[in-house]
Amino acid sequence: MTTLKQLEAFYWAATSASFLIAAQRLHVSQSSLSKRISELEGQFGRQLFDRSGHKATLTEAGVILLPLARRLLNTADELHTTMADDSRASGHCRFGVGEHTSLTWLPDFVALARKTYPNLILEPSVDIGSALEQHVDHGVFDFAVIAGLSSCSAIATKPLADVRFHWAGAPSLVGKQKKLTAAMLREVAIITMPVGAGATRMADLWLTENNFEVARRLTCNSLAAIAGLVIAGVGIGLFPESWLREGQGHQALVRMTSDPPLPPLRYYLHWRRDDTRPLVARLRGMVEQVADFSKPNALWPPVKPAVKVRG
Amino acid sequence: MTTLKQLEAFYWAATSASFLIAAQRLHVSQSSLSKRISELEGQFGRQLFDRSGHKATLTEAGVILLPLARRLLNTADELHTTMADDSRASGHCRFGVGEHTSLTWLPDFVALARKTYPNLILEPSVDIGSALEQHVDHGVFDFAVIAGLSSCSAIATKPLADVRFHWAGAPSLVGKQKKLTAAMLREVAIITMPVGAGATRMADLWLTENNFEVARRLTCNSLAAIAGLVIAGVGIGLFPESWLREGQGHQALVRMTSDPPLPPLRYYLHWRRDDTRPLVARLRGMVEQVADFSKPNALWPPVKPAVKVRG
DNA sequence: CACTCTTACGGCACCCGTAAGAATC
DNA sequence: GATTCTTACGGGTGCCGTAAGAGTG
Numbered sequence: 001m002t003t004l005k006q007l008e009a010f011y012w013a014a015t016s017a018s019f020l021i022a023a024q025r026l027h028v029s030q031s032s033l034s035k036r037i038s039e040l041e042g043q044f045g046r047q048l049f050d051r052s053g054h055k056a057t058l059t060e061a062g063v064i065l066l067p068l069a070r071r072l073l074n075t076a077d078e079l080h081t082t083m084a085d086d087s088r089a090s091g092h093c094r095f096g097v098g099e100h101t102s103l104t105w106l107p108d109f110v111a112l113a114r115k116t117y118p119n120l121i122l123e124p125s126v127d128i129g130s131a132l133e134q135h136v137d138h139g140v141f142d143f144a145v146i147a148g149l150s151s152c153s154a155i156a157t158k159p160l161a162d163v164r165f166h167w168a169g170a171p172s173l174v175g176k177q178k179k180l181t182a183a184m185l186r187e188v189a190i191i192t193m194p195v196g197a198g199a200t201r202m203a204d205l206w207l208t209e210n211n212f213e214v215a216r217r218l219t220c221n222s223l224a225a226i227a228g229l230v231i232a233g234v235g236i237g238l239f240p241e242s243w244l245r246e247g248q249g250h251q252a253l254v255r256m257t258s259d260p261p262l263p264p265l266r267y268y269l270h271w272r273r274d275d276t277r278p279l280v281a282r283l284r285g286m287v288e289q290v291a292d293f294s295k296p297n298a299l300w301p302p303v304k305p306a307v308k309v310r311g
Numbered sequence: 312m313t314t315l316k317q318l319e320a321f322y323w324a325a326t327s328a329s330f331l332i333a334a335q336r337l338h339v340s341q342s343s344l345s346k347r348i349s350e351l352e353g354q355f356g357r358q359l360f361d362r363s364g365h366k367a368t369l370t371e372a373g374v375i376l377l378p379l380a381r382r383l384l385n386t387a388d389e390l391h392t393t394m395a396d397d398s399r400a401s402g403h404c405r406f407g408v409g410e411h412t413s414l415t416w417l418p419d420f421v422a423l424a425r426k427t428y429p430n431l432i433l434e435p436s437v438d439i440g441s442a443l444e445q446h447v448d449h450g451v452f453d454f455a456v457i458a459g460l461s462s463c464s465a466i467a468t469k470p471l472a473d474v475r476f477h478w479a480g481a482p483s484l485v486g487k488q489k490k491l492t493a494a495m496l497r498e499v500a501i502i503t504m505p506v507g508a509g510a511t512r513m514a515d516l517w518l519t520e521n522n523f524e525v526a527r528r529l530t531c532n533s534l535a536a537i538a539g540l541v542i543a544g545v546g547i548g549l550f551p552e553s554w555l556r557e558g559q560g561h562q563a564l565v566r567m568t569s570d571p572p573l574p575p576l577r578y579y580l581h582w583r584r585d586d587t588r589p590l591v592a593r594l595r596g597m598v599e600q601v602a603d604f605s606k607p608n609a610l611w612p613p614v615k616p617a618v619k620v621r622g
Numbered sequence: 623c624a625c626t627c628t629t630a631c632g633g634c635a636c637c638c639g640t641a642a643g644a645a646t647c
Numbered sequence: 648g649a650t651t652c653t654t655a656c657g658g659g660t661g662c663c664g665t666a667a668g669a670g671t672g
Contacts, residue, residue, distance in 0.1 A: 002391065004315060019627060029664050034627060036662095045396030054671045055626060061394070068390040075386045079379040080313065083372070085356030330652065340639050345652060347637095365646045366651060 002043055004076055007069040009036035010048060014058055014066050015274065016139040025139045027092050040065075074276055081278040087116065093283055094123040096132035096144035098197065099223045100163070100240050101267070104295040112286055117279070128221065130196030136270050142280045143271035145287065147198020156273040158284075160291040162264040164241040165199050167256045170233045180236065180258040182212055189216035189235030191226050202265045203238050210260065227253060242294050267293065313354055315387055318380040320347035321359060325369055325377050326585065327450040336450045338403055351376075385587055392589040404594055405434040407443035407455035409508065410534045411474070411551050412578070415606040423597055428590070439532065441507030447581050453591045454582040456598065458509020467584040469595075471602040473575035475552040476510050478567045481544045491547065491569040493523055500527035500546030502537050513576045514549050521571065538564060553605050578604060 012022035013033060023033040041048050048062035058066065093113075097106055102124070110122055125132075125141070132144040137152050149157055167180045173188060185207075192200040200219070207214060218235060220226050223243075230237035231252045244255035269287055271280070323333035324344060334344040352359050359373035369377065404424075408417055413435070421433055436443075436452070443455040448463050460468055478491045484499060496518075503511040511530070518525060529546060531537050534554075541548035542563040555566035580598055582591070 001316065002387070005312065007390075018625085020625090030626090031628075031665080032663055034629095038628085043396075044394045049627095051627065052671090053626095065390075065394055068393060072383070072386045072390055075383045076313070079318075079376075079383055082379060083355045083376055085354075087356075329650085331650090341651090342640080342653075343638055345654095349653085360652095362652065363646090364651095 002040065004073070006036045006040045007072055009033045010040055010062075010065065011069045011073060012139060013037055013049070013056070014062060018055060021138050021140055025094075025142075070274065077276040077278055081281075084278065091119075091279065092121045092123060093280065094125070094141050095283075096125045096127055096135055096141045096146075098129060098132070098145065098147060098267075099126055099193070099221075100199075100293065101145050101291075102126045103223070104240075104242060105290050105292045108290040108292070108295075109287060112290055113283060116282075116286070120279075128194050128197040129201075133270060136272060139272065142275065142277075143269060143284050143287070145267055145291070146270050147265045147267050148201065149268060150270055154273055155270050157268040157270050158288070160267045160269055160288065161293050162266050163293045164264050165202065165238055165262050166241060166244055167236050167258055167262070168230060168239050168244050168253050169236040169256060170231055170252060171254050172233055173236065174254040174256055178254060178256050180256045184236070185212050185214050187215055189218050190214055191218040191220065191229050191235045191237045193223065193226070193238075194219045194221055198267075199238055199240075199265055202263065206260075206262055240293065242296060245296070267291070313351065315384070317347045317351045318383055320344045321351055321373075321376065322380045322384060323450060324348055324360070324367070325373060325380075329366060332449050332451055336405075336453075381585065388587040388589055392592075395589065402430075402590065403432045403434060404591065405436070405452050406594075407436045407438055407446055407452045407457075409440060409443070409456065409458060409578075410437055410504070410532075411510075411604065412456050412602075413437045414534070415551075415553060416601050416603045419601040419603070419606075420598060423601055424594060427593075427597070431590075439505050439508040440512075444581060447583060450583065453586065453588075454580060454595050454598070456578055456602070457581050458576045458578050459512065460579060461581055465584055466581050468579040468581050469599070471578045471580055471599065472604050473577050474604045475575050476513065476549055476573050477552060477555055478547050478569055478573070479541060479550050479555050479564050480547040480567060481542055481563055482565050483544055484547065485565040485567055489565060489567045491567045495547070496523050497526050500529050501525055502529040502531065502540050502546045502548045504534065504537070504549075505530045505532055509578075510549055510551075510576055513574065517571075517573055551604065553607060556607070578602070 009022070009026065009028075012025055013019050016022035016025065019033055019037075020030045023030040026033065037048060044061065044065075046061045047059050048065060049056035050059050106124060110124070113120065113122055125135075127135075129146040129148060132141065132146050133150055133152070133155070135141045136144045136150075136155060145160065147163075167190075168174075169188070190203075192203055194200065195204070206212075216235070218229070220229065223239070226237045227239070227243070229235065236256070237253075239253070239255075244253060269284060269291075271284060319337065320333070320339075323336055324330050327333035327336065330344055330348075331341045334341040337344065348359060355372065355376075357372040358370050359376060360367035361370050417435060421435070424431065424433055436446075438446075440457040440459060443452065443457050444461050444463070444466070446452045447455045447461075447466060456471065458474075478501070479485075480499070501514075503514055505511065506515070517523075527546070529540070531540065534550070537548045538550070538554070540546065547567070548564075550564070550566075555564060580595060580602075582595060
């Protein structure tokens, strides 16, 4: 008898980058997934994948089966949406966020998800936008929060918030006017996340469109590390507004103005359009609820001098 | 994870007369079926059946699930219809036929089905039409061949053939004209299958509509036995035309004419509308191919005197 | 040689059927 | 007491993961 497990295995194998990634998404071993597909092929009496090449590709029969399997899985998901009491749902959820998210509302989301689904195992990963997007597309992540839109039509998106970024430097570098000028850019290094990150793409666009020349570029994949570099006077860094808010943030990090100002960066929830699992859909809904990018970040608490010295 | 087996069990339990009958149709033990339903209830966190009474009835949640399960099973069946190579399908098929069918084309059907699906186990039952219909409705049979239409809207039908029936008697009873008159009916017993049989219903209608009075009625559930009674001179019997064909049949059974003639009896293939299993659908198609009610019957071969004595 | 998928195999978990139990009519 | 469904339990098998194998680029 054909089972939903088998069809699920086939579907994700057919639409993921490899059997291995499909297996990871389904939380089974790769050999188990391979076996499930073999069973299907046995039942149908035909090959679903052509294994002659380096990687398996769909045969004609596989192409026919793909939409049928999708329909069946859809129907099964609808049934679950209606019937299932998933308050005690167990399972895994893998998702990706940028570093900014990881330091603002990620704990809120995890807390809410854990409270709603105590048996669910959450597996967040922090990475830059381009890597997150690829992992969503390949089926590694159930969803991801990424700055900017996806270029892939198989990925659905929903806007979450606009976040303002600003340049900031150490007091000694910033000067009195706290304004980033073209002259400064020609002298001082600027430090950003790697090129795949949404904020970096936005900043590069801003630099290009305004014909700013940049002396040196430094990239680092940790925003906290960048803050350390900036404080040490290595250069000017790019930070979300919440890191630089008045009365909060490290006194050694001074927000600068620029002309024109940096445009706001829009964050989107990304997920594979063909992922209809109801539980994941609810988790995505919870992301929308708690996604507050203006929260004071966790690593960078409001600094009130521990001992206030008067006079 | 919810499985198709579980939903199948639920669906047939909900639409069959009892868990036991549903289990028989699915070829599993009743306890196994019960367990599958319990598992569903566990997953959904609600009762699907109300077990307080003598027999289980659907709860509100069960009523909601029923069409969803039906849809999922339909989708799964469509997938199988497209993909499955069922030439080597294994399984069981239970069906019912009337005695006339059992003695004409049933062997042809069994032969064809066994040839097409060597691993399929066929389980034909012979009974009268009303019993067959009930068994189809309750899910015991996958299909049945019955004279006349069903009164139940859940049963689909397809006409197979019109069969003519005739009265026949022993030569001593029939007389020269071989005509059944109202006078004869008042004197001689008529012998038919039990009241639930289609031919009997047809004959009763004929008697009533023509205001014939009948001296005595005998019923017997075996057509061969009725033939024996008729030949012994007990009364006049009702037989399908193929039993009485010229040059065939037992010489001691003489076909009679009647005024008005008996109307033809239409045989229909009956099955549960909600049974969408592709294999069963193909078997039903095979029934249509081989259903030849005018075949000489198996028990009643053309009688050619074993030894022809001349002179 | 890195990567992808298959095969072999030991172990465990699940599911099945038998049989006894509980509840209803 | 007959019927209907559940529970308990032993047994078998099907499925999973580990690990090694085969083939490709």
